[in-house]
Amino acid sequence: MVTTRNTREDIVAAAGRMFADKGYHGTSMRDLGGELGLLGSSLYSHIDSKEDLLVEVVDEGARLFLDASDRAMTGDGGAEQKLRALIAGHVDVVLDHLDVVRTYLNEARMLDESHRARVVSARDEYESRFRDVISQGVEEGVFRSDVDAKITSIFILSILNAIERWYRPDGGLDRTSLVEAIDRVATSGIQKPASRVPR
Amino acid sequence: MVTTRNTREDIVAAAGRMFADKGYHGTSMRDLGGELGLLGSSLYSHIDSKEDLLVEVVDEGARLFLDASDRAMTGDGGAEQKLRALIAGHVDVVLDHLDVVRTYLNEARMLDESHRARVVSARDEYESRFRDVISQGVEEGVFRSDVDAKITSIFILSILNAIERWYRPDGGLDRTSLVEAIDRVATSGIQKPASRVPR
């Protein structure tokens, strides 16, 4: 037989893919087995329950974002560079782990109370890094003093988390341009500055 | 007996509520009946199928947004005012019809192909109104000429559509301030304009 055996990680990866596409409750164990060329029951040689799969995928999503933000915060630049690094790191996670991210963002709420609580606190921790960098920028004087760090961090994360809903890798917009576009709208908005010294 | 009877609209409303909370596939007809003090089977005195309920809720969501944008576009202001009206109208729809909106945004993809296609085209139409207003603003010269209307409209809608994920009516942020905050970050960003006469 030439078929390679499936590992536990194959199953988790396929679960991430299917949960992202059809949702947790919209994916049956038989669906998932079929994706791997197995019967649904055969999955139980590798895992204990369907919910374990969701926990595993969602935890991975949380970890990816936190790790990326760790890396972004280690730079020695000011708030502007740090914010841009956070944005770039987030975009990288979304584009490099699209299925995990989609499951993390959309299906985590299907977890039972205790697991969901862990995810929520990880998400809060992640969001606080954006908030802190924005606060820092306000203190440094590079961001306007009337900027509300909390709500602004929510807005930036809203843009970042929506990427999975519309971005297509073959859509003619590479990730550098995407980061650039997000960074520009976040920092400068769209309004033309009042002209001050024309010529 | 004092209990009032349930109408079809009660059922659709409850369906919107439950689909928003637990997802379409996460809500059983017995769950839904229980929400109304009925057996699951009793729902079929009013409806033909579970999917019909989803279609009805999602269609309502699409209609709410399109109607709001119709109203916003009738003003005679410039692009800046129109964009702000679009934002304010969107926020009103989200906050006044939270369950319908959550189902519209998160569960429409569970519809079968033909129904989903209708929703996608309604969403495209709605998005194009944001895009057109932004293009108009660029032509008018009130928005910077390097603004990409397509991607910018996506970003603004990302912020607007994420509201359902975090906003709490009792959270100390009223809707006027919310609209104001979105409008400001969209038009002005967060960066402090370069000062020209330092010191």
Next chain:
DNA sequence: TCTTGACAAACGAACGTTCGTTTGTGGTAT
């Protein structure tokens, strides 16, 4: 030989839905 991964059958529970029946209510004829 021992472990692993997959099979295939089977489990009980839950699913969406159907069906025949009961119940309550409002209008009409008495």
Next chain:
DNA sequence: ATACCACAAACGAACGTTCGTTTGTCAAGA
């Protein structure tokens, strides 16, 4: 006013199917 009827709403049992999961078996690698 009372009796009647038509109808809509809800019941409750049951349908066939699918769900997540358990179990016992067996072939193949280590």
